[in-house]
Amino acid sequence: MITGKNYIGNTLKASGKITHKTSNPKLNIENPIPFYEATDDEVDEAVKLAWSAFKDYRKVSGQKRAEFLNTIADQILALDQELIDIYTSESGLPEGRAIGERGRTIFQLRSFANLVSNEDWRENAFDAANPDREPFPKDDLRRTSIPLGPVVVFGASNFPLAFSTAGGDTASALASGCPVIVKVHEMHSGTAELVASAIVKAIEKTGMPNGVFSNLMGRGKTVGKALVEHPKVKAVGFTGSISGGRALFDIAAKRDEPIPVFAEMGSINPVIITPNAIANRAEQIASTYAGSITLGAGQFCTNPGLILTIESNKTQQFIKDLAEKTVAIDAQCMLHQNIKEGFVKQSKSISSQNGAEVVAKITGPLEDNYAPSQILSVSGKYFLANPKLHQEVFGPFSLVVRAKNETELIEIINGLEGQLTGTILAEKEDYSNLHDIIDALENRVGRIIFNGVPTGVEVCPSMQHGGPYPASTDSRFTAVGTNSIKRWVRPVSYQSFPNELLPVALKN
Structure with missing residues (x-):
C-alpha cells in the first residue's frame, strides 16, 4: 500500500x-x-x-x-x-x-x-x-x-x-x-x-x-x-x-x-553511415533507425539524435526515406507534460537554426503529452558553424548532417562534445578507410557500435556506459x-x- x-x-x-502528486501523462490527470x-x-x-x-x-x-x-x-x-x-x-x-x-x-x-x-x-x-x-x-x-x-x-x-x-x-x-x-x-x-x-x-x-x-x-x-x-x-x-x-x-x-x-x-549519440552502406542497404537502415529513434518516444539516453553522412543523391533519398518511415510510426506518450513541453521547445530551437531543414514531422492533432516525431537535415558547413545544432533533443528526433567529404566528417566528429555512444554503419569494403573515424570516435565516446543501434544497454562486465564530459x-x-x-x-x-x-x- x-x-x-x-x-x-x-x-x-x-x-x-x-506535498506533491504524480500525474498520469496518458490521461493527463493527477x-x-x-x-x-x-x-x-x-x-x-x-x-x-x-x-x-x-x-x-x-x-x-x-x-x-x-x-x-x-x-x-x-x-x-x-x-x-x-x-x-x-x-x-x-x-x-x-x-x-x-x-x-x-x-x-x-x-x-x-x-x-x-x-x-x-x-x-x-x-x-x-x-x-x-x-x-x-x-x-x-x-x-x-x-x-x-x-x-x-x-x-x-x-x-x-x-x-x-x-x-x-x-x-x-x-x-x-x-x-x-x-x-x-x-x-x-x-x-x-x-x-x-x-x-x-x-x-x-x-x-x-x-x-x-x-x-x-x-x-x-x-x-x-x-x-x-x-x-x-x-x-x-x-x-x-x-x-x-x-x-x-x-x-x-x-x-x-x-x-x-x-x-x-x-x-546528455548525449546525442552520433551515427556515421558510409556511402557504401547507404548504396547497399539504405531501406533496411532507414527502417531500423526509424524504430530506434522512436523507441520509447525517444526517451533513452542512447537515442540516435545525430546521423552523419556524406552528401550525395543517394544520401538525399535515404534521408527522405528515413523521415517518412519515422513519422509513419504512431506518436507515443511522453513521460510527463514538462518533458513534452521540453521536447517541443528543443526541437523548435534546432529547426529555427540557419540551414536546418525539417524533412518530415508528424502533423495534425495529437493527444496531450504525445510527441510529434521529426527528422531534420543540415549541411556539414552549417553544423560546424553553429554549436546550437549539437544540443540534445530528448524525444523522437534526429538531425542528419550531410558532410561534403570524409575530411569534413572527421572534423565534425572531432568537434562534438563527449557522448555515451558512437555508431558506424559500414560495409566490408569500407574497413580499410575506417581507422580515422574510429580514432575520432574513441576520443569522443564511451561505447562504439558497429552495424547496430545505440539503443539498448547490456548489463554485463564489458559494458561501458559513460563517456567524456558532458556524457x-x-x-x-x-x-x-x-x-x-x-x-x-x-x-x-x-x-x-x-x-x-x-x-x-x-x-x-
Whole structure:
C-alpha cells in the first residue's frame, strides 16, 4: 500500500507539510495520492542513520550482502501487479515496458549479488615481504578496495525502475558495502515508495542494519541539495540532464570535503553511415533507425539524435526515406507534460537554426503529452558553424548532417562534445578507410557500435556506459554493468600488518 511518506531507515515518516502528486501523462490527470516532501530534519536523520549503519554494513560479508540483494529482488517480484499498475499510471509507458524494466532491475540486483559472493571483485593485490632484499628490505604490502560511505542516488525520469530506487546505482552501492539514500524523482513517487517497501522488507528479513537504506521525496532542488551538502554523504549517483548533473557536481565540489558525483548526463549519440552502406542497404537502415529513434518516444539516453553522412543523391533519398518511415510510426506518450513541453521547445530551437531543414514531422492533432516525431537535415558547413545544432533533443528526433567529404566528417566528429555512444554503419569494403573515424570516435565516446543501434544497454562486465564530459562527469567509470561497483570504493594498502588485524579479504 502506498502511504505517500518517506522511509527514514525502516520507518515511514511525514513530518512536513509540503506535498506533491504524480500525474498520469496518458490521461493527463493527477494521480490521487499526495506525497510528503522530506524536511531538513528528515534529511539529516536519514543521513545520520546511514552513517551509523555504515560502521556495521561495511563489514558485512559478501555472501550476506549477496543474500540481501537477492532478497530485494524477491520482494520486488512479490509486489506483482501493484507495481506494474503504479508504474504505468505514473509514466505513461505500456505494461510490456514495465515488465521488461522490472526484469532488468531484478537481473541487475542478482548480477551484483553474484559478483560480491566472493572477494575477486575487489582486485586485491599481495606483495610478500622480502627482508633479505638488498640494498633495502621489502615490507609486506597488501591492497584492497573499501566502501566510501553513504551514497545518495537520484532517481531517473526515464527509467522508473532500472535507474531509480533499486536500479543500477543503488544495487552497485549496496553491493559494495555503502548505505544508500534515494532522492526520489517526483514523477515516480508511488513507484519509488513501493520499491522502497520491498527493500525495507529485505533489510528486515536478512538482518541488515537499520539506515542502510532510506527513500526521500521532494520536488525541485531543496532535498537534493541538502543531501549532497551533508558532510556524512560520501558520493552521489545521478542520471538525468546536463544542467541537473552539473549543478550537483558543483555543489559537491564546493563542500569542505569535496565528494565524487558520478553523473550520466546528455548525449546525442552520433551515427556515421558510409556511402557504401547507404548504396547497399539504405531501406533496411532507414527502417531500423526509424524504430530506434522512436523507441520509447525517444526517451533513452542512447537515442540516435545525430546521423552523419556524406552528401550525395543517394544520401538525399535515404534521408527522405528515413523521415517518412519515422513519422509513419504512431506518436507515443511522453513521460510527463514538462518533458513534452521540453521536447517541443528543443526541437523548435534546432529547426529555427540557419540551414536546418525539417524533412518530415508528424502533423495534425495529437493527444496531450504525445510527441510529434521529426527528422531534420543540415549541411556539414552549417553544423560546424553553429554549436546550437549539437544540443540534445530528448524525444523522437534526429538531425542528419550531410558532410561534403570524409575530411569534413572527421572534423565534425572531432568537434562534438563527449557522448555515451558512437555508431558506424559500414560495409566490408569500407574497413580499410575506417581507422580515422574510429580514432575520432574513441576520443569522443564511451561505447562504439558497429552495424547496430545505440539503443539498448547490456548489463554485463564489458559494458561501458559513460563517456567524456558532458556524457558523464568521469569517463573512467561506467553506470551500467558490474564494473559500476568501482565508483563506490577506494583502494587502501596495508603495510607490514599482522595477519590478525588485516581485513578478511587480505588475510593469509
